[in-house]
Amino acid sequence: MSTLLKALALTCPIWMSAAPAKAVPQEKHGPVDAQHASNSFIRPATRIVSLQPSFTEAICALGGCDALVGVDRFSLWPQQVSALPKVGSLRDPDIERIVALRPDVVLSRPGHRVDDRLEGLGIRVLTLDAQTYEDMAQVLETLAALLGRPGSGIRLWRRTSEQLAMLQRQIPPKWQGKKVYFELHGGTSATAAGEASFIGQTLQGLGLVNIAGRDLPMYPRLNPEYVVRANPDLIITMAETAIPPSNRQGWNRIAALRNNGHCRIPNDEYDILVRPGPRIDEAARLIVQCLQRLALPNAAMSKQ
Structure with missing residues (x-):
């Protein structure tokens, strides 16, 4: 079994445990949030405000775009959400505008003050x-x-999993087992995507070996010397990131930079890579396409 299929197989208990029973308006169903608190809704939500792009994308991928009445400023996909009212973000939510939209529920992430503020105003979060x-x-x-x-979430994840497995078979053999460094944010100590994160799972599933292993946090800050010692064969960054930066000594010796192993993902596509949403297969496809270009005989002469 491929590493990707092994990773995906871990989700099977989730698929198996979610019984796809049809919901009716007067029958309670209870989504469970990240803090394991039951949120019972007498009927399906028809007025939803999303404060996270990945939630917006998931709602639309599940066929519920029409239920969205407001989104955060970073929600840009699919195109139809661009016409929806913008309500700030988790860091600076427009509480007054959210309340005015009369949502049945607001989708948020744990650890943000917006949750208590909205619930204090009688808004379900x-x-x-x-x-x-x-x-x-x-x-x-x-x-x-x-x-x-x-049940539709289960089916969507299964289709996504099938796409991921198909993409794994498209990786050029020369890249199988190669070491990779995925940079999220630059600076003297850059933030990397660790092996335990969803980005790390994608990299592992594609047959790459993450230099930020499971002994590190999901998104560790790595100093330049760490990366030099790890000597990755592949570096993945957004297009605007200059590699190697002038303040990172020794980076010109890294195998990835000596052997044309740098995937510079266009900024408008990079968001897909770092959002844990329904487009994770598209994120994997972007990496596969870059590796295919790098594997071409004339790749050293081409622009990434």
Whole structure:
């Protein structure tokens, strides 16, 4: 079994435990949030405000875009959400505008003050968090239940899993087992995507070996010397990130930079890579396409 299929197999208990029973308006169904608090809704939510792009994308991927009445400023996909009222973000929510939209529920993440402020005003808040593939599968089914479509989250994750498995077979053989460094944010000590994160699971599933292993946090801050010692064969960054930066000594010796192993993902596509939503297969496809370009005989002469 491929490493990706092994990773995906871990979600099977989630699929198996979510019984796809049809919801009816007067029947209670209870999505469970990230803090394991039951949120019972007498009927499916029809007025939803999303404060996270990945939740917005998931709602739409589940066929519930029409239920959205407001989204955060970073929600740009699918295109139809661009016409919805913007309500700030988790860091600076427009509470007054959210209340004026009369939502049945607001989708948020744990650990933000907005939850208490909204609940104090009588607004229902559903807090969800997805850090791994297993979390993502559960969040999709929770949102499906919220929309009154139990089982659709399970089916969406299965289709996504099938796409991921197909993409794993498209990786050029020369990249199998190569070491990778995925940079999220730059600076003297850059933030990396660790092996335990959903980004790390994607990299592992594609046959790559993450230099930020499971002994590190999900998103560790790595000093330049750590990366030099790890000597990755591949570096993945957003296009605007200059590699190597002038303040990172020794980086010109890294194998990835000596052997044309740098995937510079266009900024408008990079968001797909770092959002734990229903487009995780598209994120994997972006990496596969870059590796395919790097494997071409004339790749050293081409622009990434």
